[in-house]
Each structure stands twice: as C-alpha cells, then as structure tokens.
Amino acid sequence: MSKPSVTNTELLTKMQVIERYFPGCGYNTVNPVFYENDFPRLIIPGKKRPLYPAKEVEQWIRDHTVYGY
Numbered sequence: 001m002s003k004p005s006v007t008n009t010e011l012l013t014k015m016q017v018i019e020r021y022f023p024g025c026g027y028n029t030v031n032p033v034f035y036e037n038d039f040p041r042l043i044i045p046g047k048k049r050p051l052y053p054a055k056e057v058e059q060w061i062r063d064h065t066v067y068g069y
Contacts, residue, residue: 011051
C-alpha cells in the first residue's frame, strides 16, 4: 500500500474550497471555518497563503456535519 504523497494530492486555494464545498455561501459566511484549529491546511514555505488538501477538507466536512439539528 502506498503512502499519501503531496505530489498526488489536489491542493486548493481558499476561494476554490469555498466554490467547491460551499456553493451559494458568501465569503464572510464561510471564512471562519478556515480558522478552526483542526481545519486541514498546508503551509508551503515562501507562500503567503496556505493551501488546502481536497481529500482532507472533504473528510473534515464529513466529520463536522451535524444532522437533525
């Protein structure tokens, strides 16, 4: 079994995450999610902003979705 690799991981910008996983929601509505301590992010040295691994973001959303509220 192969280990996950950064080379085959889809990395998204903040705006791509919002467009893909929170369609129809405004930036100000979704932005606090990015500041959760356990929200997955990848800091690349020399880059100003973090990138977000798509699979981990999807898993985080599944783990934090509350049904029947």
